[in-house]
Amino acid sequence: MLTEDQQERVNALRRSLRDASISKYNFNSSTALPQRTDRNVMLVVGQVEDDASIRKGAGKIRTNRALLTSAREANPDAEIWYKPHPDVEAGLRQGKVPDASLSADQVLTETDPIAALLAADEIWTITSLLGFEALLHAKPVTCLGSPFYAGWGLTRDLGLEMPRRTTRPTLKALIHAALIDYPRYHDPVTGLPCPVEVAVERLRSGTALRGSLGLRMLAKLQGLFASFIGFGANGPSGS
Numbered sequence: 001m002l003t004e005d006q007q008e009r010v011n012a013l014r015r016s017l018r019d020a021s022i023s024k025y026n027f028n029s030s031t032a033l034p035q036r037t038d039r040n041v042m043l044v045v046g047q048v049e050d051d052a053s054i055r056k057g058a059g060k061i062r063t064n065r066a067l068l069t070s071a072r073e074a075n076p077d078a079e080i081w082y083k084p085h086p087d088v089e090a091g092l093r094q095g096k097v098p099d100a101s102l103s104a105d106q107v108l109t110e111t112d113p114i115a116a117l118l119a120a121d122e123i124w125t126i127t128s129l130l131g132f133e134a135l136l137h138a139k140p141v142t143c144l145g146s147p148f149y150a151g152w153g154l155t156r157d158l159g160l161e162m163p164r165r166t167t168r169p170t171l172k173a174l175i176h177a178a179l180i181d182y183p184r185y186h187d188p189v190t191g192l193p194c195p196v197e198v199a200v201e202r203l204r205s206g207t208a209l210r211g212s213l214g215l216r217m218l219a220k221l222q223g224l225f226a227s228f229i230g231f232g233a234n235g236p237s238g239s
Helices: 004-020 052-057 064-074 113-119 129-136 171-181 196-205 212-226
Strands: 041-045 079-083 122-125 141-143
């Protein structure tokens, strides 16, 4: 149970993230989103198929093609937007679906994932972190795997059974655990540990993006080693 101060801190953090459109998948793009119709828009989030979050956290649905097919079969009347993972789009990782347009009404290439998320009515994913970000933006999320944010009663779960996740935290409690209580943050300006609010401010101001070449190299190394990471009993985080 969060205290009033903790709840207010979560509220403020959530507002900061939403107002600044901060995401793991920060991707500035001028590519316009498709014109909406009067149908329900479902954003299907593609992933890196050889990532550890898929290997350890996916059930029967383990590929982007299978995810798209499942989404279409379950929602024949929806307008499906498929967003490939940025690393897959760039040809760096596994998971391309050449015939995605057979199941999706729109394939969102070179599109800002957060802009697509905000325009959609609901999200379908296997284990993507974009599902957690969708919860931050109050979007309904369907999971076909077992990411850290699934199994607590906050998402619709159609994949693996998660019998150990018996508690029913509020969304605020999940946000507090995932972004405030558990992580440790490093301030790129001072070189010292910092609270999440400072990390968010650095991202918002662009300070954390200085030396972006080094950050890009680090991201490639993280992707390279992601397939070899082990996870605890509560399952993996999303890719």
